[in-house]
Amino acid sequence: VAVMRQLWTGEVVSHRGRHYTVDTARIYTLPDEPPPVYVSAFGPKALDVAVRIGDGFISTSPDAEMVAKYREAAGPGKVTQAGFKVSYAGTADEGAKIAHRLWANSGLPGELAQVLPSPKHFEQASELVTEEMTRSSVVCGKDAGEHLDAFKPYLEAGFDEVYVSNMGEQYSDMLTMYGDEVLPQLRKG
Numbered sequence: 001v002a003v004m005r006q007l008w009t010g011e012v013v014s015h016r017g018r019h020y021t022v023d024t025a026r027i028y029t030l031p032d033e034p035p036p037v038y039v040s041a042f043g044p045k046a047l048d049v050a051v052r053i054g055d056g057f058i059s060t061s062p063d064a065e066m067v068a069k070y071r072e073a074a075g076p077g078k079v080t081q082a083g084f085k086v087s088y089a090g091t092a093d094e095g096a097k098i099a100h101r102l103w104a105n106s107g108l109p110g111e112l113a114q115v116l117p118s119p120k121h122f123e124q125a126s127e128l129v130t131e132e133m134t135r136s137s138v139v140c141g142k143d144a145g146e147h148l149d150a151f152k153p154y155l156e157a158g159f160d161e162v163y164v165s166n167m168g169e170q171y172s173d174m175l176t177m178y179g180d181e182v183l184p185q186l187r188k189g
Contacts, residue, residue, distance in 0.1 A: 001037050001053045008034035038081055041066065042111055047073070056081055062153035071158075082154045083163040086139040086147060088174035095140030098168045100131040107133035138167070142174075144181035151186060 006013045015022040039054035041047040050057045056079035057070040087099035107129035139150045154162045
């Protein structure tokens with residue numbers, strides 16, 4: 001993160017660290033403002049790192065305790081962001097099939113998906129996930145009420161921002177439905 005921040009100044013950057021090397025790198029087309037760096041954290045040690053090096057905290061778990069601890073340690077002005085995946089499709093069955101084919105690891109329990117060391121291990125672990133397990137961890141289909149309900153745990157946990165990632169190919173239809181049905185309900189509170 002320190003190297004990224006240094007690169008966003010336009011300087012030529014070299015870094016020789018324990019995990020990687022950067023040799024005379026430079027960003028020639030700089031953003032008007034350096035982008036914020038949100039750091040993911042699933043436990044207390046990672047949360048300490050997020051507080052220390054990040055501009056915000058990001059998670060895929062609606063954990064109110066982590067949000068509260070982050071806010072207390074980071075102070076005002078730091079953003080908390082969360083996200084979840086959906087599989088927007090014509091039917092819930094079709095959505096579940098798409099989600100299971102493209103992202104079966106979303107059905108892996110706990111933090112398992114965070115500790116697998118290689119794509120081969122992801123493939124092996126994902127074979128243990130059934131389509132029904134995927135369906136229980138991902139909103140599947142086009143029912144606006146189900147999509148809306150998926151936001152509730154994150155909003156109740158106190159996140160400032162919640163993003164949604166669609167696994168399927170029907171992005172335009174999903175965005176239309178969110179614009180017409182989901183976002184107006186979220187704005188009402």
